[in-house]
Amino acid sequence: MKYLLSCILSFTIVCISVQGQVTIGSASVPVEGAILQLKNVEETEVGGANADKGIGMPRVQLISPTELYPMFTETDVEYNSEEKKETQKEAHIGMLVYVPKVWSDNYCPGLYVWNGSKWEPFQRRITSDQFTFTDGEGNTYTYAQFGSLYWTTQNIRTTTVHGEGTSALANESTQWKAGEMTQKKLLINWGLTHDSDLQSAFLFETKQNLIDYGMHAYIMNGDKMDISLDDFATKFGVLYNYSQALKACPTGWRLPNKEEFMEMYSEIQRLTGLSADLAGRAMKNDQSVYETLSDGVQSNWDGVDICSSEVVNTGFNALPSGAGTGESTGAGALTFGSSAYWWFDNLQGVDYTKRYERYALRNNRTILSEKGTNMVPYNPHLAMCYSVRCVKDVK
Numbered sequence: 001m002k003y004l005l006s007c008i009l010s011f012t013i014v015c016i017s018v019q020g021q022v023t024i025g026s027a028s029v030p031v032e033g034a035i036l037q038l039k040n041v042e043e044t045e046v047g048g049a050n051a052d053k054g055i056g057m058p059r060v061q062l063i064s065p066t067e068l069y070p071m072f073t074e075t076d077v078e079y080n081s082e083e084k085k086e087t088q089k090e091a092h093i094g095m096l097v098y099v100p101k102v103w104s105d106n107y108c109p110g111l112y113v114w115n116g117s118k119w120e121p122f123q124r125r126i127t128s129d130q131f132t133f134t135d136g137e138g139n140t141y142t143y144a145q146f147g148s149l150y151w152t153t154q155n156i157r158t159t160t161v162h163g164e165g166t167s168a169l170a171n172e173s174t175q176w177k178a179g180e181m182t183q184k185k186l187l188i189n190w191g192l193t194h195d196s197d198l199q200s201a202f203l204f205e206t207k208q209n210l211i212d213y214g215m216h217a218y219i220m221n222g223d224k225m226d227i228s229l230d231d232f233a234t235k236f237g238v239l240y241n242y243s244q245a246l247k248a249c250p251t252g253w254r255l256p257n258k259e260e261f262m263e264m265y266s267e268i269q270r271l272t273g274l275s276a277d278l279a280g281r282a283m284k285n286d287q288s289v290y291e292t293l294s295d296g297v298q299s300n301w302d303g304v305d306i307c308s309s310e311v312v313n314t315g316f317n318a319l320p321s322g323a324g325t326g327e328s329t330g331a332g333a334l335t336f337g338s339s340a341y342w343w344f345d346n347l348q349g350v351d352y353t354k355r356y357e358r359y360a361l362r363n364n365r366t367i368l369s370e371k372g373t374n375m376v377p378y379n380p381h382l383a384m385c386y387s388v389r390c391v392k393d394v395k
Contacts, residue, residue: 155237290337
């Protein structure tokens with residue numbers, strides 16, 4: 001009989017809780033607008049303290065920014081098709097977890113909420129608001145405002161002129177020595193060796209070439225990162241010669257000029273409070289150590305600690321994609337893991353047999369530099385292959 005009464009009482013309480021409001025930790029009713037309230041002391045004034053203990057959030061080591069893992073796996077019957085997956089993603093909107101360790105390529109520990117398509121951090125460590133757009137080839141990029149311009153915060157990776165999906169960028173080549181042209185290809189530095197080497201460059205023409213290649217790998221922080229070459233290009237971008245760079249920016253965007261690079265760098269200094277000789281470090285995405293696959297050369301990218309509350313991450317997201325040599329008789333790549341180079345747009349009239357100009361970040365420097373003098377006369381600058389960032393006016 002006692003057991004029966006206990007079951008009836010429990011059932012009654014559950015029903016009341018389901019249908020009404022609930023307070024946990026106190027016998028008092030919750031505030032009017034709350035379904036559930038946690039408190040264990042009575043507040044002495046409206047809005048005052050009503051608890052002397054906190055709530056222990058579930059600690060879940062997330063795996064992917066865009067998947068409900070480890071809540072589900074690909075073998076779960078309720079998550080093993082695109083239709084079921086989309087249904088579950090919508091059903092779980094608002095789920096809150098605490099992630100205890102750095103995850104998925106430098107997502108920081110902390111509270112994350114599921115918004116239906118990705119995990120959003122509660123605490124923003126990036127000073128610039130990030131937006132997205134998609135070009136005509138189907139590439140999606142992030143961008144942010146620095147000064148008077150929007151800047152892409154990823155390296156460009158299109159294979160077609162202005163990302164429109166039609167005319168091939170590979171057909172844009174540069175005359176670099178009398179009567180000779182670079183190969184009509186695009187180039188990716190895939191980090192096999194640190195010094196210039198033909199084996200370190202992947203030459204291709206179309207996006208389908210990247211997709212068809214399949215899996216690639218690189219070493220970061222001692223771990224071998226297995227990744228499709230298409231995803232590798234999404235992260236590090238494509239390296240372009242100068243003629244290609246002039247036509248790589250998506251419609252509505254353009255290659256920045258020298259003065260615009262310096263305006264952006266001044267804004268980086270303003271956002272971070274760092275001097276001009278240190279602000280380049282805040283443009284880098286992380287402090288990862290990269291290692292080339294074949295010769296094992298290690299390079300600490302030496303950026304900001306994006307998970308530290310004491311530093312400012314500007315969101316520029318510079319990655320050490322290195323450079324390509326882009327010669328007519330072959331193509332090599334160098335300095336993956338230790339350097340980033342970007343083209344700018346006012347190079348006409350420079351004597352490229354004596355020096356080249358581009359913007360660069362290196363692993364052992366904290367400043368954005370505009371020039372280099374280490375090129376010998378027969379190795380022309382316009383045939384070099386660098387990364388591209390694009391800008392457009394803020395309207």
